[in-house]
């Protein structure tokens with residue numbers, strides 16, 4: 001089995017101090033963590049990375065995005081969600097093709113990798129193209145074909161076929177969930193049907209919940225109850241559930257998310273950009289609800305940078321609660337790594353430990369943003385901007401080294417993607 005040794009790298013211990021460590025990777029997993037320079041080079045038959053100038057962190061996990069939407073970055077600015085979606089995004093999406101989505105997905109994944117992200121949970125369409133981009137790039141992903149009422153039975157059949165063809169594919173780096181878009185685009189019967197299918201296939205769902213005040217009010221006008229209450233009543237939950245946004249919640253809905261063991265995904269930049277509001281994140285964390293982070297798509301962010309998202313989550317909660325001590329660095333870091341790793345991948349991701357997946361990023365310890373370099377603690381996540389990430393390892397394979405992606409020709413993909421955008425949208 002292929003072995004990779006990261007020698008003499010700085011790793012945070014339980015006390016938040018850096019310890020020099022050797023990380024021995026075998027196949028897809030971390031085989032052992034030893035004191036620095038303990039592991040003899042001749043014990044590792046294959047590649048050795050000199051880690052002496054690096055800090056090793058677990059790869060960041062982006063739990064809600066629409067990765068091909070990098071194609072629309074800058075096309076829809078300064079709008080509320082409703083106008084953003086109906087006046088700009090839907091017309092743009094009507095012209096998408098398999099080819100365009102493949103190139104968009106590769107460019108989106110390139111941005112994730114450059115910023116230290118080793119996993120993303122995606123909901124979109126032309127998902128075969130996204131799966132192909134995941135396969136080519138070497139990243140880990142959870143993929144859902146987005147479904148709305150208009151997709152009907154045909155959409156459900158396509159989602160099931162996508163599940164059958166891609167779940168646990170690409171060396172098991174791909175997991176497939178079902179993606180009913182939201183309670184305002186899917187009726188309750190359709191939501192129930194999709195949830196039942198996910199349960200039958202022993203997989204999960206990925207959905208947008210309570211993103212804006214308007215959608216909650218419209219739902220209440222129609223159903224005389226709040227969306228998450230209605231979902232619980234039809235037995236929608238009960239499987240692994242990725243619930244994006246969860247901005248406008250009452251206490252009953254928070255209790256349902258807790259009792260149904262849903263994973264909440266906080267999208268602070270997107271919620272700020274679209275003026276959607278502020279999710280009650282500290283309250284949910286206090287009630288032991290697993291809360292992760294996501295960028296949402298690039299058209300509503302405009303960056304796919306999980307370091308920025310961790311920083312935004314912290315600042316937004318601090319300013320909205322008028323409490324500078326809320327959501328400290330350790331909590332924010334867990335939201336970006338360990339919590340989703342525990343929830344979505346059985347504790348095998350989002351953490352550097354023996355027998356976990358070898359999903360590791362190496363940060364350049366002498367980066368200006370880490371100065372003074374003598375007092376580094378986990379609070380460094382507030383300073384990191386993403387460009388300090390030098391090396392990215394996913395599933396035991398080096399995907400980026402010296403800031404260069406090794407699995408595909410990024411420049412060539414970018415050139416081709418620009419040509420396709422020009423031809424499709426700007427001619």
Ligand code: NI
Nearest residue numbers: 208244296297
């Ligand atoms: Ni979204």
